[in-house]
Every structure is written in C-alpha cells, then in structure tokens.
Amino acid sequence: xxxxxxxxxxxxxxxxxxxxxxxxxxxxxxxxxxxxxxxxxxxxxxxxxxxxxxxxxxxxxxxxxxxxxxxxxxxxxxxxxxxxxxxxxxxxxxxxxxxxxxxxxxxxxxxxxxxxxxxxxxxxxxxxxxxxxxxxxxxxxxxxxxxxxxxxxxxxxxxxxxxxxxxxxxxxxxxxxxxxxxxxxxxxxxxxxxxxxxxxxxxxxxxxxxxxxxxxxxxxxxxxxxxxxxxxxxxxxxxxxxxxxxxxxxxxxxxxxxxxxxxxxxxxxxxxxxxxxxxxxxxxxx
Amino acid sequence: xxxxxxxxxxxxxxxxxxxxxxxxxxxxxxxxxxxxxxxxxxxxxxxxxxxxxxxxxxxxxxxxxxxxxxxxxxxxxxxxxxxxxxxxxxxxxxxxxxxxxxxxxxxxxxxxxxxxxxxxxxxxxxxxxxxxxxxxxxxxxxxxxxxxxxxxxxxxxxxxxxxxxxxxxxxxxxxxxxxxxxxxxxxxxxxxxxxxxxxxxxxxxxxxxxxxxxxxxxxxxxxxxxxxxxxxxxxxxxxxxxxxxxxxxxxxxxxxxxxxxxxxxxxxxxxxxxxxxxxxxxxxxxxxxxxxxxxxxxxxxxxxxxxxxxxxxxxxxxxxxxxxxxxxxxxxxxxxxxxxxxxxxxxxxxxxxxxxxxxxxxxxxxxxxxxxxxxxxxxxxxxxxxxxxxxxxxxxxxxxxxxxxxxxxxxxxxxxxxxxxxxxxxxxxxxxxxxxxxxxxxxxxxx
Numbered sequence: 187x188x189x190x191x192x193x194x195x196x197x198x199x200x201x202x203x204x205x206x207x208x209x210x211x212x213x214x215x216x217x218x219x220x221x222x223x224x225x226x227x228x229x230x231x232x233x234x235x236x237x238x239x240x241x242x243x244x245x246x247x248x249x250x251x252x253x254x255x256x257x258x259x260x261x262x263x264x265x266x267x268x269x270x271x272x273x274x275x276x277x278x279x280x281x282x283x284x285x286x287x288x289x290x291x292x293x294x295x296x297x298x299x300x301x302x303x304x305x306x307x308x309x310x311x312x313x314x315x316x317x318x319x320x321x322x323x324x325x326x327x328x329x330x331x332x333x334x335x336x337x338x339x340x341x342x343x344x345x346x347x348x349x350x351x352x353x354x355x356x357x358x359x360x361x362x363x364x365x366x367x368x369x370x371x372x373x374x375x376x377x378x379x380x381x382x383x384x385x386x387x388x389x390x391x392x393x394x395x396x397x398x399x400x401x402x403x404x405x406x407x408x409x410x411x412x413x414x415x416x417x418x419x420x421x422x423x424x425x426x427x428x429x430x431x432x433x434x435x436x437x438x439x440x441x442x443x444x445x446x447x448x449x450x451x452x453x454x455x456x457x458x459x460x461x462x463x464x465x466x467x468x469x470x471x472x
Numbered sequence: 473x474x475x476x477x478x479x480x481x482x483x484x485x486x487x488x489x490x491x492x493x494x495x496x497x498x499x500x501x502x503x504x505x506x507x508x509x510x511x512x513x514x515x516x517x518x519x520x521x522x523x524x525x526x527x528x529x530x531x532x533x534x535x536x537x538x539x540x541x542x543x544x545x546x547x548x549x550x551x552x553x554x555x556x557x558x559x560x561x562x563x564x565x566x567x568x569x570x571x572x573x574x575x576x577x578x579x580x581x582x583x584x585x586x587x588x589x590x591x592x593x594x595x596x597x598x599x600x601x602x603x604x605x606x607x608x609x610x611x612x613x614x615x616x617x618x619x620x621x622x623x624x625x626x627x628x629x630x631x632x633x634x635x636x637x638x639x640x641x642x643x644x645x646x647x648x649x650x651x652x653x654x655x656x657x658x659x660x661x662x663x664x665x666x667x668x669x670x671x672x673x674x675x676x677x678x679x680x681x682x683x684x685x686x687x688x689x690x691x692x693x694x695x696x697x698x699x700x701x702x703x704x705x706x707x708x709x710x711x712x713x714x715x716x717x718x719x720x721x722x723x724x725x726x727x728x729x730x731x732x733x734x735x736x737x738x739x740x741x742x743x744x745x746x747x748x749x750x751x752x753x754x755x756x757x758x759x760x761x762x763x764x765x766x767x768x769x770x771x772x773x774x775x776x777x778x779x780x781x782x783x784x785x786x787x788x789x790x791x792x793x794x795x796x797x798x799x800x801x802x803x804x805x806x807x808x809x810x811x812x813x814x815x816x817x818x819x820x821x822x823x824x825x826x827x828x829x830x831x832x833x834x835x836x837x838x839x840x841x842x843x844x845x846x847x848x849x850x851x852x853x854x855x856x857x858x859x860x861x862x863x864x865x866x867x868x869x870x871x872x873x874x875x876x877x878x879x880x881x882x883x884x885x886x887x888x889x890x891x892x893x894x895x896x897x898x899x900x901x902x903x904x905x906x907x908x909x910x911x912x913x914x915x916x917x918x919x
C-alpha cells in the first residue's frame with residue numbers, strides 16, 4: 187500500500203516542479219505576435235496558393251502588418267472588399283485593386299492544328315517540351331498534358347476533351363498565376379479583368395513562326411499580318427516576331443480587330459452575340 | 473581471363489549490327505543542303521554568308537560565337553538560298569543556312585588526293601588552330617568542340633589518350649566501317665592528337681564484337697610506339713566517357729563538375745581522330761561523315777559517307793526507301809538517339825546513324841506503378857538511384873533530385889530499358905536534370 191502511495195507522491199511532486207519550470211520558461215521566452223497578423227490571416231482564404239508572392243497566407247498577413255503601405259500587396263484570390271478590410275485594419279489605404287484571371291492564348295485544337303506525329307513518353311508538358319517541339323507543326327502552342335490543371339488549387343482550369351486545350355473557369359479563377367508559371371510554353375497570360383462580365387479581346391496564339399509556317403501548322407495561327415494593328419484605334423495591339431499581342435490594359439473592347447483578323451486568331455470572350463459589327467464597317471474605318 | 477569492362481551497372485542489349493560487314497558507300501549529293509547553326513554544345517554559330525552568295529565545298533559559312541562553339545563549312549558548292557529555320561534532330565525549329573547545290577566544286581586549298589600523309593611536323597598551337605578552323609566536334613554524338621578538349625584546364629596532367637572505338641549502341645556501325653576503311657589515316661590522326669596533348673600512350677578501346685577491326689588495327693600499330701589496341705567486353709554504355717576511362721585505366725572520374733582530365737585522361741571518338749587527320753594533314757574541314765542507315769525492315773541497310781546537310785529522307789531513299797510499317801525514325805542509336813519529327817531533318821556533325829523502327833519495336837508499352845524491384849539501380853552505370861530521381865522529377869522536387877546526384881546522369885537509358893513496369897524513367901530524369909542544371913547555373917551567376 188505504501189509503495190503505491192509513494193509512487194503517486196513522487197510522480198505528483200515531480201510533475202508539479204516540471205510544470206512550474208515550463209510556466210516560467212514560457213513566460214520568459216514568450217514571443218509577442220501582433221494580433222493583427224492572426225486577424226488578417228483569418229480573413230484570407232487560407233489556400234496558400236502563393237499567388238501574392240509570399241510563402242502562404244500567413245506570410246502575406248505578416249507582410250501586410252509589417253509594410254508601410256499596401257503597394258505591391260495583393261491577394262489575388264480575395265475580392266476588393268476583403269482587401270479593403272485588411273487595409274482598414276492595418277491603417278493603410280488602397281487605390282485600386284483589380285481582380286485578375288488567366289487567359290489561354292492557344293486555339294490549336296485537334297481540328298485546327300492536326301497532329302503530325304505521336305509522343306509516347308512521360309505524360310507531362312514539361313517533359314514533352316524537352317523532348318521535341320510537340321506533336322503538331324507548331325512548336326509554340328499547347329502540348330495538352332495539363333500541367334496547368336494539376337497545379338491549380340481552385341479547380342478553375344480543366345482540359346477540354348474535345349479541343350485538347352485547357353479551359354479556364356472565369357468564375358473560379360483567381361489569377362494566382364500558378365498555371366502560367368507551370369506552362370513550359372508560356373501560353374497562359376494573367377491579366378486584369380476589365381469589367382463585371384470579364385469581357386476580353388485577345389490574340390489566342392503565341393506562335394512566333396513566320397506566316398507561311400504558322401499557317402501551315404495551324405488554321406487559326408497568328409501570321410503577323412498586322413491588319414489588327416491598323417484596325418485598332420486605341421494603339422493597344424503590337425506585332426513583334428510575326429505575332430500580334432493585345433495589351434489588355436489598353437484594349438477598349440471595341441472588337442474591331444476581331445473582325446479584321448483573316449486567321450480568326452483574335453478571340454472575343456464573354457460578349458453577348460452581336461450582329462452589328464460587319465467587315466464593311468471595318469473597311470470604312472480604314 | 474575475361475576482357476576488361478567497367479564495374480558498375482550496364483546492360484546487354486541485342487547488338488543487331490546489320491551493317492557491320494558492309495563497306496562505306498558514298499551518298500548521293502543533295503539538291504539542297506541545310507546547315508543548322510547549332511550542331512555542337514555551346515553557343516550557336518554566327519552566319520558569315522548572305523543570301524545569294526556563291527560557296528564552294530569547304531567554304532566557311534558560319535563562325536564560332538565564343539570559345540565553346542564551332543565553325544561550320546559548306547559541304548556542297550552552290551548558292552545560299554536563304555537563312556531561315558529548320559526542325560532539326562532536337563525536334564525544335566532552329567536557325568539554319570540553306571544552300572542550293574550546283575555542281576561539286578571544292579575549295580582549292582583542300583588536298584583531295586588519296587596519298588597518305590604520315591609525318592605531320594607542326595607546332596601544337598598550329599594543330600589546335602587547324603582543328604578549330606575545321607569545325608571539328610566530338611563525332612560520337614555529344615558534339616563537344618574538340619579544340620576545347622585538347623586544351624585541358626591548367627593543373628591537370630594528361631597521361632593517356634583514349635580513342636573511343638567502342639560503338640556500344642545496337643545497330644550502329646559507322647565507327648566500325650570507318651576503322652576497316654581508313655585504319656592508316658586514323659592512326660596518323662591519333663599520333664597528331666598524342667603530339668598535341670603531349671602524351672606518350674594512347675589506347676584504342678574496341679568492343680570484342682568487332683574482331684576484324686581489332687585485328688586490322690593491331691597489325692597497323694605494331695610498328696608505332698605508344699598506341700595499344702584494347703579489346704573490351706561487350707556492355708552498354710561502354711562508349712560513355714567515364715565508363716570507357718574506367719574500363720581502360722581503372723580510374724574513376726569524380727562527380728561533376730570534375731572532368732575526365734582530372735584523372736589524366738582525354739577521350740576522343742575514332743571518327744573524330746579521322747576528322748583530325750583530314751583537317752591537319754589534308755586541310756579538309758569537317759564536311760562529311762559516315763552515317764549508318766539501318767533498321768530491321770530496311771531493304772538495303774548501309775554505311776554511307778554523307779555530306780553534312782543532306783536530309784535524312786534522301787539517305788533512307790538510298791537505303792531502299794521508307795518501309796511501309798515504319799513508326800519511328802531515330803537519329804542515332806536506339807538507346808540514346810533522338811526520334812525525328814520528319815524526314816526533312818538534315819544530317820549534322822553528330823548524326824552517327826539513322827535507325828528506322830517498325831511498329832512493334834518502336835511502341836512503348838503501357839506504364840505501370842513502380843514495384844520497387846531496384847532493377848534500374850542495378851543497371852545504372854553511374855551508380856545512381858533512377859527510381860528516386862524519376863519520382864523527384866515527376867513531383868518537381870528539384871532539391872531531392874539534386875541531392876540524389878542527378879547531374880551525374882549520362883542519360884544512357886539503361887534504367888528505362890530494364891524497368892519491368894515500363895516507367896518513362898529517363899524522361900523524368902531528363903526533366904529533373906534540366907531543371908537542376910538551370911537552378912545550379914542561376915545559383916552560380918547569383919554569387
């Protein structure tokens with residue numbers, strides 16, 4: 187009986203002393219963390235996507251608290267309201283926060299861009315891009331193994347089985363840019379959204395091959411003819427290395443370039459069907 | 473006593489040398505020759521001709537861009553049609569010079585006689601300059617500029633020149649046929665290289681399956697001091713630089729960035745030795761090479777002496793045309809060669825063979841999960857763990873790949889060919905090696 191009592195007593199007293207020692211140490215070495223960091227972290231989505239450029243949401247929250255202004259700090263996933271609340275909490279102001287989404291700049295579907303050979307190696311765009319220029323005559327376009335899909339943390343990009351190209355769900359896309367960083371062909375562009383319907387006009391091609399080669403490889407390849415440049419009234423389009431590029435920040439969504447493009451490589455996204463823009467109106471403008 | 477070979481890993485693929493008994497035939501002149509500007513490791517050459525210029529056989533058409541680069545000479549006479557891009561054996565579209573062929577006129581400075589020049593009395597610097605001006609690169613396939621190899625870093629004492637006549641890739645017989653065709657020229661070439669490197673001994677490493685070449689060369693070197701012919705047991709990848717050094721001398725090259733020169737060896741391909749002879753003794757730049765055109769269903773597999781820039785399709789026509797059941801055309805051998813995207817691809821300095829595989833042989837089987845059998849570890853000639861590096865490559869764990877010595881990988885493909893689950897190990901390892909190499913370069917330039 188006494189041995190039981192003894193062991194309880196020894197354990198109890200040891201426990202008490204160790205507990206007191208731990209309490210003292212915790213007090214002495216405690217780290218004061220700004221409570222705002224925790225508050226901001228709770229507002230953030232917690233996806234840890236890295237789209238802001240900081241290591242996870244905690245890193246971004248810390249950066250918000252420690253910096254003097256909100257310049258360069260932007261959670262690509264949150265909407266403007268959340269960013270405003272974060273700014274209010276830290277006492278900074280934000281001028282303009284615009285949401286971004288990803289654009290797929292390749293329209294080389296199976297039909298537009300026929301396969302000339304078959305790659306049977308590792309099922310990864312990055313591995314295939316090392317091996318050769320791809321299965322079609324175009325060595326710039328989408329390879330189609332979906333490296334971008336595997337990296338998306340928001341379920342916002344999927345391979346379209348009919349076209350063999352990735353399709354971005356504009357509702358879910360947060361513009362974090364992970365897919366664009368993963369694509370070995372750099373076909374994905376992350377651009378600021380322009381209006382509430384996220385309407386866009388862009389060149390859906392990245393081929394820098396010369397006109398005849400590009401045209402041979404793909405029916406909807408940009409051949410760098412420059413008709414879109416002369417059609418654009420806002421100086422938003424430039425042609426470099428046989429490839430046109432629409433500056434999303436300058437574009438005013440007039441869609442004149444779309445109808446001017448002989449290759450149909452300029453795409454207007456999220457517009458309602460419109461019948462009043464005819465090729466004749468373009469000719470008048472020119 | 474069994475013959476020497478390297479100790480770690482290696483496999484024994486079916487040799488299938490269909491063309492080993494065949495003499496070298498001249499290939500037909502092309503109608504248009506195409507010269508990609510990247511035919512070597514290092515910076516692409518810079519064109520020094522313009523559209524419409526007349527060129528002769530041996531005219532310099534592109535100059536090296538820096539030390540690690542090489543000259544390119546026209547292999548045909550005619551007019552420069554355009555400077556454009558072409559899909560080369562890497563599968564990428566790259567800049568190239570196109571020349572329309574008119575007749576066959578050679579630069580007068582080239583000695584085209586058949587007479588053998590035995591004694592070359594030139595200073596070391598003059599020889600190296602000639603080799604550089606002739607645009608010679610490693611002709612086994614790696615295309616490392618030879619003049620760079622002949623100037624080992626200071627502090628490395630070279631004592632042995634190893635001539636790589638192993639040709640361990642199945643199907644290929646370009647080096648074998650060259651040894652049977654021009655043994656005297658090769659030996660003069662080796663003596664020129666020995667003089668340049670200031671070494672007393674050279675070893676020609678040949679695999680045992682080339683008994684006729686071993687006998688022929690042994691007879692020729694009997695009267696020459698310092699050159700030895702060493703038969704080696706058959707094992708792939710014995711033609712790898714590090715494997716050959718171990719097989720011949722027993723020395724092991726430390727992991728990268730160490731060079732073979734750090735163990736006192738320089739390895740030169742036998743085709744390169746021949747090209748050195750032609751450049752130094754005959755003043756002939758590197759404008760043609762031996763290419764094996766082969767494959768099980770090819771009607772007339774052959775060894776052709778081809779002007780560089782000729783399209784692969786033309787060689788296949790000469791070998792009896794493209795078989796009906798072709799499913800893959802490979803530049804090089806079946807283990808390390810690169811699949812081509814078409815028959816318009818031009819022959820370049822490193823093209824040792826054109827291999828045509830029919831449906832059954834070419835198709836990769838369905839991939840299954842790794843069963844941890846460690847056959848790839850056993851097969852790896854560099855003593856690496858391919859399954860581990862491949863998984864790291866698949867998941868993008870570049871630091872794991874780097875810690876697993878991915879940069880030591882010689883991309884021989886032993887792992888992939890032994891894998892019972894048919895995993896594309898080499899594809900993933902290549903991806904990892906590419907990324908780790910980029911990270912290392914960034915780190916070095918950042919410092």
